[in-house]
Amino acid sequence: MSDDTIAPPRSTAAEAPPPSGAPATAPSSARSRRVLGAAAMVAALAVPLVLPFYVDAFWLRIGLFAMAAAVGALGLTILFGAAGQLSLGHAFFVAVGTYGYGFLAGDDHGQVKGLGLPPLLAAVLAILFAGLCGLLFSPVASRLRGIYLGIASLGLVFLGHHLLLNLPAVTGGYDGRSVEPFALGGFTFSDVSDRLVLGIPFGAVESLWYLFLAVTVVATLVARNVLRGRPGRAFRLMRDSEVGAAAMGVRVQRAKAGAFVLSSMYAGTAGVLTALAFQRAVPDYFDLQLSIDFLAMIILGGLGSTSGALVGATFVIALPIVLSRYADVLPLVVAPGQEGIQASFAATFVYGVLVVIVMLTQPGGLRAMVHSLRDRRSTAH
């Protein structure tokens, strides 16, 4: 999985001549490496596809949240990692996607209104609407860069939160609104009773898993093509030198606006996925913390790379939940409700320490760690 990134060039250990004593690329080791590589590919393709048949809803649900976050992180990694434009307003565009889908696909429930459109159409429109919101903000985005844009976009989060609380007809106000389950050609992605696939109860999480997987794969491929292609090169050049980019014929303001709109649409997609994973949209989720989490994902994973965004999102989403489930084995932790350190409290500490360790030892992010492990293994042969 090599991808175009801004991360420092990978350690050249792989290409370096093998340490003296080892035979120069023995054919057997080369073949075993290829077999291993193929096995890893098979696993990477097959494991996600069969997972819903083996693991229970808890793990699948984490997977759904991680995939939703990963799509959002992909958008931010294009914007910040490649184009160098920091946005703290990502949570706003995620909220636009979530509530946009909720409003377009939902029906009227009392005070809360909805248009009742078919879910697929609603999802596409919600994503386009998030892009439109990005376009409306792009005059600002194209005039500022780096941390200055970050501060300017901060305002969007507060604006968004205010709107979520004070447009009850669309958002349901403080208590949020429920979200219509996704449906495609008569197949609903919800807990339909007694639906069995190959003898396994096939409810909301199992079916959503495949939908999310498909969306994540498509989003990753699109992001990868953008980063590898002309736009990606223009973004990186612009990040490193606006003057240089302009001299090379890149229309800097347009490229900045383009990066912002694209990233907003990714955030909107993440928002639609979030809505489906939660089955409920509540305003308190879309605060500054969410924007910071996205930033943490792409930096922890490795800035500007698609695989980094995926790994980072999984790390940031899954780790706290998994830790708090298994935190009772940690020392000094008491049973829920007792006086002392709660398991989930200890989990946040462990999570915080892990984040610091990863950043200290792997400045290139988790992605660089995976690569260096792989390179070490291949040189060990």
Next chain:
Amino acid sequence: MNRSRPRVLTAAAVALALSVTACSPKAASSKSAPGVSDSTIKLGMLVDMTGPFATSGKTSNTASQFAVEEINAAGGVCGRKIELVARDHGYDVQKAVTAYDEVAPQVLGFLNVYGSAITSALRDKISANDALVGLTAFAPTLLGDPHLIVVGSTYDIQAVNSVDWMVREGMLKRGDTLGHIYLQGEIGENSLKGSKYATQQLGLKLASQQIKPTDADLTSQVNAMKSAGAKAILLDSTAKQTAAVAGAARGAGLDVPIMGNVATFATSLLSTAAAPALLKNYYRVSGIGLLGADTPEVTKLAGKWKAKFGAVQPESGGAVVLSYVTTHLFAKIIGGTCGDLTRKGVLAARAKVTDFSIAGLGPALNLSDPAQPTSRASQIHRPDKSVYAGMKVVEDFKASDLAKKYQVQAG
């Protein structure tokens, strides 16, 4: 790598086919009721033990544990011991949804699901799973769903009862203005329905101000109450905001009774600078009883708390009482369906409970109609430093005539 791709895809497809056709452990999940074995019945709790409502969550957990110990010491339910499976959600919907997915397959029902946003996020799943769920919320919009148990009177009925009480006590007279400061969201908006109805019926005027849970300074709202000429204030807020309102009213020279809902008080408020103002003007309406009450049952419960925590008084006496009552109520419901210990059986058994009460801790509860509140009675409390948990009873459980007439709009 490109050359090997078709082979990789074939291998992946073969692996996929093999693994799917092989027997999956998930398929083995039998039809027997989750959470029930020959010797135990497991019940879940999803509460906030690390987030903004951690005090309440920890308190609920301890109080439920007390009740479970009592029930088990007396032989358990249907010959089985009760076990609790508690999870913390830190008031985070994402954590709550995953924790629900983890706990739901292990338990027969949920004693407590805390938080209105969380409850509404889980409602679809709860009904799909046929689970019976106890709540720490009193919103009328939660009525009408046989899966949810709202213990005692709802926010709107409590507001009606408290306005009625203030009129009976002569604090408000026909033509007076009642001020209502309410939180946006489930609690405040439902409470407002009650205050609108009561003021209309009793010939009062209503001046209302909406606040957010995060608002710290409520001076402008209190000043608005003053300029509207409010003779009393109805308050739906957090406990901290109660201190802010009492302090601001004192500062503005607005010397009127403040009637808060059940969540507006915390024991530690009486050791803050707002204590004198609270002792003078603050009252509380509640659908459940007090830890400071003087019946053998309540003394026993308070004694347990004292034995465990010594001089540290519970921050929220209401949460102790509610969780304790709910746990015993669950035992009663499950005890009515020993022959059919399934989720459906438990759901059907709830209607058999028509007159449940623990002396001093709550009014008689009638669960037969899910669309109606389990009770229409409330107690009026006021702070008193000398009483355990800082509150004493001013008027015992009473359903006002107005509250009996009031039509609850179930969700």
